[in-house]
Amino acid sequence: MTISASAFDYVSALALRETSVVYGPGKEYLAEARLLPLARAAGMADVDAYVARLQIDPAEQRKAIDALTINETSWFRDNAPYQTFTDVMLPSLIENRRHTQKIRIWSAACSSGQEAYSLAMLLDEHLPLGWTAEILATDVSTAMLERVESGRYGQVEMNRGLPAGLLVRHFTRVGTEWEIAPKLRNMVSTRHLNLAAPFPDLPQFDVVFLRNVLIYFEMDVKTDILTRVRRHIADDGFLLLGSSESSLDVERHWTRETAGRVQLHRPVVNHPRPVAVGA
Amino acid sequence: MTVEAPELWDVLSIAGEVWTSFIGPDEPLVPAGEEAFPVAWSGAVSVTGDWSGMVVVEMPEHCAVAATSRMLMIDEPSQADVSDAVGELVNMVGGNVKCLLFGENSLSLPVVALGRVTPPGDAVEVCRADLQWSEGPLRITVHSVAQSGVTS
Amino acid sequence: MKALIIDDSRAMRSILRRILGDAGFETHEAEDGQVALDLMNGGLEPDVCLIDWNMPVMDGYTFVTQVRHNQDWRDVTLMMVTTESDSNRIVRALAAGAHEYVIKPFTPDAILDKLQLLGLFTEVPA
Numbered sequence: 001m002t003i004s005a006s007a008f009d010y011v012s013a014l015a016l017r018e019t020s021v022v023y024g025p026g027k028e029y030l031a032e033a034r035l036l037p038l039a040r041a042a043g044m045a046d047v048d049a050y051v052a053r054l055q056i057d058p059a060e061q062r063k064a065i066d067a068l069t070i071n072e073t074s075w076f077r078d079n080a081p082y083q084t085f086t087d088v089m090l091p092s093l094i095e096n097r098r099h100t101q102k103i104r105i106w107s108a109a110c111s112s113g114q115e116a117y118s119l120a121m122l123l124d125e126h127l128p129l130g131w132t133a134e135i136l137a138t139d140v141s142t143a144m145l146e147r148v149e150s151g152r153y154g155q156v157e158m159n160r161g162l163p164a165g166l167l168v169r170h171f172t173r174v175g176t177e178w179e180i181a182p183k184l185r186n187m188v189s190t191r192h193l194n195l196a197a198p199f200p201d202l203p204q205f206d207v208v209f210l211r212n213v214l215i216y217f218e219m220d221v222k223t224d225i226l227t228r229v230r231r232h233i234a235d236d237g238f239l240l241l242g243s244s245e246s247s248l249d250v251e252r253h254w255t256r257e258t259a260g261r262v263q264l265h266r267p268v269v270n271h272p273r274p275v276a277v278g279a
Numbered sequence: 280m281t282v283e284a285p286e287l288w289d290v291l292s293i294a295g296e297v298w299t300s301f302i303g304p305d306e307p308l309v310p311a312g313e314e315a316f317p318v319a320w321s322g323a324v325s326v327t328g329d330w331s332g333m334v335v336v337e338m339p340e341h342c343a344v345a346a347t348s349r350m351l352m353i354d355e356p357s358q359a360d361v362s363d364a365v366g367e368l369v370n371m372v373g374g375n376v377k378c379l380l381f382g383e384n385s386l387s388l389p390v391v392a393l394g395r396v397t398p399p400g401d402a403v404e405v406c407r408a409d410l411q412w413s414e415g416p417l418r419i420t421v422h423s424v425a426q427s428g429v430t431s
Numbered sequence: 432m433k434a435l436i437i438d439d440s441r442a443m444r445s446i447l448r449r450i451l452g453d454a455g456f457e458t459h460e461a462e463d464g465q466v467a468l469d470l471m472n473g474g475l476e477p478d479v480c481l482i483d484w485n486m487p488v489m490d491g492y493t494f495v496t497q498v499r500h501n502q503d504w505r506d507v508t509l510m511m512v513t514t515e516s517d518s519n520r521i522v523r524a525l526a527a528g529a530h531e532y533v534i535k536p537f538t539p540d541a542i543l544d545k546l547q548l549l550g551l552f553t554e555v556p557a
Contacts, residue, residue, distance in 0.1 A: 033307030159541035164532035300536035363442040374514020
């Protein structure tokens with residue numbers, strides 16, 4: 001064990017203050033293991049040196065907080081939303097966007113990127129020839145955005161919900177990790193964004209995945225976020241929330257449609273929504 | 280990307296994933312100094328093919344027992360339980376190390392010994408990871424056997 | 432649902448037995464591919480087999496090939512659970528008729544995610 005008692009005390013207080021995660025006595029190894037990759041990336045000799053740097057470097061502190069927070073996510077999480085994406089959302093958009101042949105998706109609170117790349121895999125398979133898709137992945141954590149950009153995942157992460165056929169089709173083994181194919185990585189761009197603050201200049205999206213993140217905000221902030229998301233979604237677009245978040249009181253700007261096991265939110269429009277002609 | 284010999288960081292990352300998956304999510308492995316400990320249990324797997332060698336995991340008694348207890352969720356593991364658990368741990372570490380190495384290779388079934396196992400006489404230690412978890416130390420070593428040209 | 436766990440490691444069989452048992456599966460075990468074939472020839476009808484690759488007597492790849500050659504077993508779902516993680520191996524196993532592939536090490540959730548993907552398990556909503 002190399003982390004000193006004082007360094008551990010600092011880390012433990014930081015984790016508690018910023019994430020409510022408890023690193024109590026006996027969790028020294030855990031803290032050290034989570035921080036070691038960051039220490040190594042920052043060119044530090046050991047975790048103690050890294051912890052000393054944390055106390056004066058807010059950007060690095062942000063990364064450390066991310067690393068100390070347990071992040072569990074899987075590919076095609078919950079399956080049903082992705083099934084609905086392929087069966088309902090995509091056919092509707094392919095009909096309505098046939099003049100521009102372009103689809104824009106926002107993966108909000110993208111975490112380590114499994115959602116964005118799961119969507120990229122589906123688009124690669126189902127988008128007609130000649131169409132393009134752009135997926136914007138945003139997160140409040142720059143460390144997470146760096147992970148999305150690297151497109152690399154460990155063995156244990158790869159096992160979580162990714163069909164083996166897609167693994168061999170879209171990933172290459174690089175050392176102990178797997179790297180996503182450039183074709184899919186190029187579909188995804190990243191941007192730092194705090195959902196609770198005013199949005200930067202964003203385009204209009206056709207589909208917004210805003211799953212399992214609103215639960216962390218107070219009610220008035222949730223409502224505010226949903227109001228602001230409305231401004232960046234096309235009139236005939238789709239908003240997807242987490243399965244436990246669909247019952248949110250969102251009547252003013254959104255209507256709900258049920259597609260199988262999934263609740264889709266559609267923007268409320270004052271003029272009639274464009275309907276596919278000749279269907 | 281395949282290599283002649285795995286680096287310490289690769290071995291740490293592989294063994295770390297094995298530990299957090301099977302011993303417990305809060306049980307990561309960290310590098311430690313070269314601490315001498317009495318090796319009570321060893322597990323070894325051989326890799327043969329374009330690359331030849333051996334991956335060895337060594338643990339003191341209490342570590343092997345504690346790891347078995349966590350892995351199999353039993354309070355007082357028997358010697359047979361410890362042997363099985365050490366065998367599966369080295370199988371998982373060795374299997375993933377094998378995938379880093381160049382060429383087509385196959386993995387042997389694991390061998391578990393009370394005490395140390397001796398790598399083949401012509402084997403060279405190419406990677407050594409002295410690690411530590413909450414129950415104590417363990418060591419993972421990778422030994423390469425030089426491939427001699429086929430003569431007739 | 433019946434699951435047949437095929438692994439020469441008693442430790443791994445015990446881990447998988449616990450995960451599948453907790454998920455409501457009736458579990459059966461075999462220490463190699465031949466023992467598993469014998470159980471199935473003797474009347475065991477598993478819904479899913481979880482199969483290690485490297486085993487003595489008959490390895491998992493051979494077992495998959497044998498099961499796929501018998502029409503009576505066409506509905507049996509086959510999932511490899513192995514340390515073999517080269518892309519080539521995964522492609523070979525899928526081509527031989529395996530439906531899914533889990534690389535060791537795995538977390539219990541990974542096994543359940545895959546079973547859900549295969550339509551063999553439905554997570555009880557929290």
